[in-house]
Each structure stands twice: as structure tokens, then as C-alpha cells.
Amino acid sequence: MTAAGPSAGSAGSAEPAALAVRGLTVRYRETLALEDVALSLAPGAVTGLIGANGSGKSTLFRSVMGMTRGNGVTQVGDVRIYGRDADAARKEGLVGYVPQSEDVDWAFPVDVRDVVTMGRYGGLGPTRRARAEDRRAVADALDRVGLADLAHRQIGRLSGGQRKRVFVARAIAQGARLLLLDEPFAGVDKVSEAQITSVLRSLAAAGCAVLVSTHDLASLPDLVDDAILLQRRIIMTGPPDVVLRPENLARTFGIDPLASARREGADGGTHSAGAADLAPAADAPSEGAAR
Numbered sequence: 001m002t003a004a005g006p007s008a009g010s011a012g013s014a015e016p017a018a019l020a021v022r023g024l025t026v027r028y029r030e031t032l033a034l035e036d037v038a039l040s041l042a043p044g045a046v047t048g049l050i051g052a053n054g055s056g057k058s059t060l061f062r063s064v065m066g067m068t069r070g071n072g073v074t075q076v077g078d079v080r081i082y083g084r085d086a087d088a089a090r091k092e093g094l095v096g097y098v099p100q101s102e103d104v105d106w107a108f109p110v111d112v113r114d115v116v117t118m119g120r121y122g123g124l125g126p127t128r129r130a131r132a133e134d135r136r137a138v139a140d141a142l143d144r145v146g147l148a149d150l151a152h153r154q155i156g157r158l159s160g161g162q163r164k165r166v167f168v169a170r171a172i173a174q175g176a177r178l179l180l181l182d183e184p185f186a187g188v189d190k191v192s193e194a195q196i197t198s199v200l201r202s203l204a205a206a207g208c209a210v211l212v213s214t215h216d217l218a219s220l221p222d223l224v225d226d227a228i229l230l231q232r233r234i235i236m237t238g239p240p241d242v243v244l245r246p247e248n249l250a251r252t253f254g255i256d257p258l259a260s261a262r263r264e265g266a267d268g269g270t271h272s273a274g275a276a277d278l279a280p281a282a283d284a285p286s287e288g289a290a291r
């Protein structure tokens with residue numbers, strides 16, 4: 001990474017940032033979802049985007065994907081992907097997106113292979129007829145996420161973890177160099193979680209930049225190289241062992257750290273801030289406060 005940091009894509013560096021966001025403010029009519037967000041991701045790293053429900057994680061992804069236009073949304077700011085204009089970069093297939101499960105119509109009559117083949121559409125031309133190399137890329141991608149045996153299953157008949165893996169495979173088949181994953185571990189069993197973690201690590205090792213949103217802190221240690229705390233604005237960025245300190249989580253999630261300590265005292269246990277604590281407190285920053 002680093003978010004808003006000087007490393008990737010700064011003046012004088014040879015390689016442009018995989019993702020460079022500057023001054024991004026997004027408003028859904030009267031709701032301010034993102035405010036003056038700046039971040040920069042370097043290729044070859046997995047970055048965790050961490051924030052409570054409603055903190056703007058999905059909005060950030062949708063902005064990068066060009067999905068925030070219209071319907072009363074106003075957006076200002078600059079998004080560049082590997083130094084290119086975001087629209088052009090998406091057309092080139094540089095960006096892969098794994099949406100939240102509720103954003104997908106799982107009843108749609110397509111099977112696993114159809115969805116993964118969609119990752120090849122950019123290169124298929126108007127007939128959308130898959131060539132041998134496309135079929136090979138799709139088969140390879142299915143193999144990498146462990147879904148080769150389910151290639152002909154309708155997507156609605158997959159488990160939560162398998163559904164996520166289909167979209168990861170689509171991004172792999174596409175040859176994306178920047179991967180955006182919105183809550184990839186929500187509703188996912190431990191086996192799929194480990195499989196997804198391993199695939200993302202190997203994609204980063206091959207030079208991809210990976211941005212993963214979550215409010216599940218338990219999934220992070222094995223996965224991320226860097227972390228970004230988001231609460232409508234960027235709260236903090238840096239290595240996970242620093243960013244995920246209780247006092248920083250408290251600023252992001254509005255957790256009262258003393259409440260944890262009090263609970264510890266009361267139950268005699270060793271409770272520390274974790275996923276179970278991550279509901280915004282009553283005095284956490286809210287949309288109301290932003291108006």
C-alpha cells in the first residue's frame with residue numbers, strides 16, 4: 001500500500017499505483033457516504049478495508065467500479081487504476097470485483113462456468129464465442145478456486161463460500177490486476193475462507209493488488225499486509241499490527257474500550273476487542289452528523 005501514503009504512485013516512483021484515489025466524496029442525496037477519501041494501493045499486496053456497517057466500504061468499491069452514477073448520487077474526486085482513467089482501466093479488464101452476496105441475483109439461470117466465462121467477455125468480441133484460450137483460462141480459474149467439479153451447477157445451488165469463489169474465479173479468468181472483494185468472508189464456511197485466503201495471497205504474490213473489505217477482524221491476520229480504517233473518511237492506514245490496535249478500532253467502530261475492560265473484570269475472562277465488539281456505539285460518527 002499505502003493508503004494516502006507516499007509509497008505507490010507518488011511523484012518519482014517508477015510504477016504507478018494499482019489504485020490511486022484522491023479527494024473522493026460520494027453522497028446519496030442527503031447521505032454523505034464518503035468524504036474526501038484518499039488512498040493508494042501498491043501492486044503485490046493484500047489490503048484490508050475495515051469499517052463498521054455503513055462506513056462506506058461498498059460505496060468505495062462501487063465508485064471504483066463506476067457503479068455510483070445516477071439515482072441521486074453525486075460524486076467528486078479522482079480514481080486512477082495503474083495510472084489510467086478508471087473507465088478505461090475497467091474496459092481493459094484490469095479490475096475484478098467480487099460483490100456482496102446480496103447484490104447478486106442468484107436465481108439467474110446461469111451456471112458456474114457461465115459466470116467465470118463472463119470474465120473473458122472483454123476479449124471475446126461481439127459474438128461472445130469463447131475460443132480455446134478462453135476455455136482454458138476459465139478451466140484454470142475454476143481449478144484455482146477448487147470449483148472445477150461444480151462447473152455446470154446453477155449458481156443459486158452453491159454454498160455461500162462457493163458463491164464467493166465463483167466471483168474470484170471470474171476475476172482470475174479476466175486477468176484482473178486489481179481485485180476488489182466486498183465482504184468475501186460473510187456467510188462463508190472455514191474451508192472456503194481458507195481457500196479464498198490462499199488464492200488471494202497467491203494472486204498478490206503474482207503482483208496483483210487486492211483490496212478486501214470486512215468487519216470481521218478474525219479473518220485479517222493471515223490475509224492482509226496493510227490495513228485501512230474507514231468511517232466515511234479514512235481514519236488510519238498502515239501495517240495491521242498498528243492499525244488494529246484497540247484504540248484505533250475504538251475510533252473507527254465507536255467501541256468503548258473501557259466497556260471491554262469492564263466486561264473482562266466482570267466475567268474474569270480475557271476478552272479483547274474483536275469481531276463481536278464491532279457494532280457502532282451510540283456516539284459513533286453517523287450519517288446524521290455528516291449532514
Ligand SMILES: Nc1ncnc2c1ncn2[C@@H]1O[C@H](COP(=O)(O)OP(=O)(O)OP(=O)(O)O)[C@@H](O)[C@H]1O
Nearest residue numbers: 028031033051052053054055056057058059060287
Ligand atoms: N443506494 C443507496 N441509497 C442511499 N443511501 C445509501 C445507498 N447505498 C448506501 N447508502 C448509505 O451510504 C452509507 C454507506 O453505505 P455503504 O453500503 O457504502 O457502507 P458499508 O461500509 O459497505 O456497509 P455494510 O458493511 O453494511 O455493507 C450508509 O449510510 C448507507 O446507508
